[in-house]
Amino acid sequence: MAKSEKMTQRxxxxxxxxxxxxxxxxxxxxxxxxxxxxxxxxxxxxGLVVALFSYFSHRSEAKAAKELGAALEILERPVVPTPxxxxxxxxxxxxxxxxxxxxxxxxxxxxALTDFRTTHKGTPSAMTAALPLGxxxxxxxxxxxxxxxxxxxxxxxxxxxxxxxxxxxxxxYAYEAQQKYDQALTSxxxxxxxxxxxxxxxxxxxxxxxxxxxxxxxxxxxxxxxxIPVDHANSAAARLATERTSLxxxxxxxxxxxxxxxxxxxxxxx
Numbered sequence: 001m002a003k004s005e006k007m008t009q010r011x012x013x014x015x016x017x018x019x020x021x022x023x024x025x026x027x028x029x030x031x032x033x034x035x036x037x038x039x040x041x042x043x044x045x046x047g048l049v050v051a052l053f054s055y056f057s058h059r060s061e062a063k064a065a066k067e068l069g070a071a072l073e074i075l076e077r078p079v080v081p082t083p084x085x086x087x088x089x090x091x092x093x094x095x096x097x098x099x100x101x102x103x104x105x106x107x108x109x110x111x112a113l114t115d116f117r118t119t120h121k122g123t124p125s126a127m128t129a130a131l132p133l134g135x136x137x138x139x140x141x142x143x144x145x146x147x148x149x150x151x152x153x154x155x156x157x158x159x160x161x162x163x164x165x166x167x168x169x170x171x172x173y174a175y176e177a178q179q180k181y182d183q184a185l186t187s188x189x190x191x192x193x194x195x196x197x198x199x200x201x202x203x204x205x206x207x208x209x210x211x212x213x214x215x216x217x218x219x220x221x222x223x224x225x226x227x228i229p230v231d232h233a234n235s236a237a238a239r240l241a242t243e244r245t246s247l248x249x250x251x252x253x254x255x256x257x258x259x260x261x262x263x264x265x266x267x268x269x270x
Contacts, residue, residue: 002105064116064125071112071130079105106136125161127156131163134170146174165196167203172207181211202228202237209244218253226258 023037080098097104104240112131117126134149150171172187187210192204205228225248228241248257 013270026219061125064120064123067116067120068125068129071109071116071129074105074112075132077105090252098219101197103140106139108134109136110140110230127153131167132169134174135169136175138170141177143174143177147171150174160195162194162196165191165194165200168194169203169207172211176211176214181215185211199236201231201235202241206237206244207229210242213248218251219246222248222253222255230258230261 013244018047033067054156078098079098079102082100099108110133113129113136117129117133120126130149130153134146137143137145137149150167152165153167154171157167168191169185170185172191175181175184175187188204188207188211190204191200191207194204205224208220211217211229212224222245225241225245228235229238232238245255
């Protein structure tokens with residue numbers, strides 16, 4: 001965002017760029033026939049419109065990105081429940097008071113992001129804002145609002161965007177909250193196809209196993225769980241899968257042996 005702002009300020013220092021282009025074009029056109037002048041003038045006008053649109057769109061997006069950052073500062077404000085003995089001391093001058101609860105914080109975030117997306121509709125920043133908006137809506141128990149926000153993000157996010165995994169996870173959670181388990185499975189399966197890395201590595205498969213358990217398909221869930229530590233060793237999903245597998249075993253579910261790692265299979269077949 002800082003880089004975009006610097007670029008914008010450099011452009012603002014050269015407000016006569018388009019004027020120079022127009023002056024050069026007029027000099028070139030002097031003495032030409034009327035038909036040529038009109039034809040070239042149309043082309044130049046069209047190019048000028050495109051250039052102007054690009055220029056002001058860039059400035060608009062830089063402004064939108066800055067305002068999105070300001071809206072997301074709500075997440076940095078602390079949550080301090082009101083003490084039993086009375087009101088908390090006032091915040092230092094120039095600082096916003098802390099939120100009284102996580103719910104109050106999420107309500108403020110939903111309002112700020114909703115207003116922001118209305119003001120900057122159609123910008124990349126508005127698309128980006130749909131992701132934290134969906135998460136906040138979900139935390140507030142508004143599954144429908146969360147699904148709408150996640151759907152908007154997924155509709156425009158590039159296929160290789162690693163944040164698609166977070167949006168698909170949120171979408172799956174929202175469907176799960178509505179007990180729409182088949183739709184949740186679809187979201188989590190799509191999540192598995194996104195190369196997210198980090199904490200989300202393997203989590204799509206883990207969520208699939210959770211939903212299968214909720215559907216009463218514990219044998220199928222065990223088959224999914226034992227593969228996760230093999231496919232995603234040392235990941236958070238692998239640790240969670242191991243714990244969940246132990247719980248299933250304690251319930252009497254027959255746990256299948258884990259599959260051989262792909263490298264071992266290749267070595268054995270060599």
